[in-house]
Amino acid sequence: MVAPKPLEDEIRIGVFVCDCGLNIAGAVDCAAVTVFAKALPGVVCAVRNKYTCADPGQNEIKDAIRAHKLNRVVVASCTPRQHEPTFRQCVREAGLNPYLMEMANLREHCSWVHPGNREGATRKAMDLVASAAARARFLQPQQELSVPVTKRALVIGGGVAGIEASLQLADAGHKVVLVEKQPSIGGIMAQLDKTYPTMDCSI
């Protein structure tokens, strides 16, 4: 374990609880979650937003980073598989390393799956926020590796989709390698006589 336990007074976490309209607030008591978050160790501010991912929500994060000298951010909203890039970019714009942002998934993993259980969903949301905040205390800034992109595309399959994709990429000026396992391209479409809805021949 290389990262040493951080000193408590160094950690300044801001928690942003998203209503997501009614997507989250419809099943989770977001006000209670925000109050709960404020009391967590290391948390210096907790804010509830209507839509954290929208500009006003993102601006609130940026403002709070400056006003409260935040060095960790927890966004309690949706799945990181959707909006982690959004919020990483947001904190980066406010001068924070993007890896100092952590998300709690209150939508896909909570409000959407427990719509009839406000108490249970709210308890769960609190735990998820507590977990994200606990993790945030140990987050470290990270530097990403930057790699060049080889300017050539591979298209696997020479049917109508593969041919069309290859042509469009080539038209846009990219080098394309099209691979096809059969002796000729054309795929299934080339085996058809007429095709709908135009009733003209396929080749």
Add this chain to the structure above:
Amino acid sequence: MATTTLETFRCMMCGHEYQESVEKGEDKERSCPKCRSNSIRHLKKKAVSDQRSAKTT
């Protein structure tokens, strides 16, 4: 020539115990034949004797 042994498995979800011949080095996802759970515990061989199978695969 593949070496297969008869192994005993127990499903940690429903408790179902069963035997299956396992090929050496095989890489297979396991699920309980009864309840389909993936919590399949490989029980240590006790009285099950290794058998060399002559069948080629």
Add this chain to the structure above:
Amino acid sequence: MPSTYVLNMNDCLGNNPIACGKCAEACEQNAINYDDHDEILTREIGAIIVAIGLDVYDPTEMDEYGYTRFDNVITSMEFERLICAGGPTAGHFVRPSDQERPKRIGFVQCVGSRNPKIGRPYCSNICCMNTIKDTLLLADHYPDVQNTVFYQDIRASGKSFEDMFQRSKEAGTRYIRGLPGEVEEDPETHNLTVTVENTTSGSLERHELDILVLSVGVQPPKDLAKISSLLTLSKTSDGFFMESHPKLKPVDAPTRGVFFAGFCEAPKDIKDSVCQAGASASRAGALLNTGRIQIEAITSRIDEQACMKCGQCAAVCPYGAINWKKGEVAVVVEAACAGCGACGATCQFDAITMRHFTDDQLIAQVRALLELEPQDKVVVFACNWCSYAGADMAGISRIQYPASNRVVRTMCSARVSEEMVLEAFRCGAPVVLVSGCHYADCHYINANRQTAKRMQRLWDKLEKAGVRPERLQLEWISAAEGQKFAEVMRQMEELRKTVTMEEIEHTRHALQPKHKKIPEKKTATAGAR
């Protein structure tokens, strides 16, 4: 059908010109090259578009339609050849048994589609419109034909499709709602009799036909599994490729830089294939234009001081990204490390830090989740690519399950160390689930095999400590399996209810670390060596 001739190398004697070589003599252009052969080419690539298409369903197994028994039962693909001006009959539509032109033509829909009994529950999307097209073609070529279509639903939802359907009906095509139960052949005439329950009128009908066309469905191509494991892609339950997001990233694969076009992602017609090809070309083009991309900073680092030179980490790395020689400190090749964390979970000396998924971070999460009333909670470790995404899918699909579960996300299930699981039990977790990708779907080649091995060790350990091993469960849940995730959560909740407070208390003590392998003791352990 190649537009130029190719040598069929399996049959050609040409490698030995003494044996034959006739074609080379005949070709004035000297276009024959007997020495041409398969080559392996190596090219560097920045983006990949997967457009591997489909396989057509083979109706042999659906014996009730007699495809293998009766000459005049053909598939819709065979129909295409029979009606094509470039086909074997020069476009004259004749039936196989007597080369006569059939007048009473039947079409059976959903052959190999929407049929859970044969494991094909999905709609193949194109067959309704293809049959409608065929009936129009026939009515146009031969005004005296009688087309009859046996169907369960006609799906004509695309632009101008309903219009074609109406035209087909106006052209005299009969649409009978009901799929034939049986097809018989008259051995003399080779005419066919189809028995069908007309579900609109509720009557049992028999139709005599000259030829029967099976409107065959489509299936994922045979090569899909190979491409899938090569590019670490996932499949949806119908066996086609899974996209990154069903609405918002419909052509992106979960693997960065890979995009889908056409049928291999889901059944679709030519227009939709062309649309999707354009979309994926545009996505791939955008990537190629960026010049450089950032790689997520989730890679492992080895602390040289703490490394005990055992080489365990190198042994479990699916990428061969850890260099180690006996007696030497292991070294991570960062550019090759994909970030599964199998090494970090395997290292017994806390010498490996998995950046952004450190032991500290994950243990802190576990502890925080179980701080209050741990007895009510189900701890779930879920991998980012499959099981966490499966939980997301349950959410997107609004599938409800008990609110007792608490998910800890790792990139790969192989990141979940024994310590993390044991710590959850020490913190009072009644039950713990470790979940990852199915074997075929593992996004780190095969890192999740380490998860499976670790589970065996953990079950042994728990049993030895007098803890019911079944309180620890393992499930492979794909990104498409929202249903399965929800079902597993229900089962875990049932299992949780069987765990008593006494049991939890006993576990807390039984699993206390004896005298080794807790973080503070690291230097002591290292010193002892």
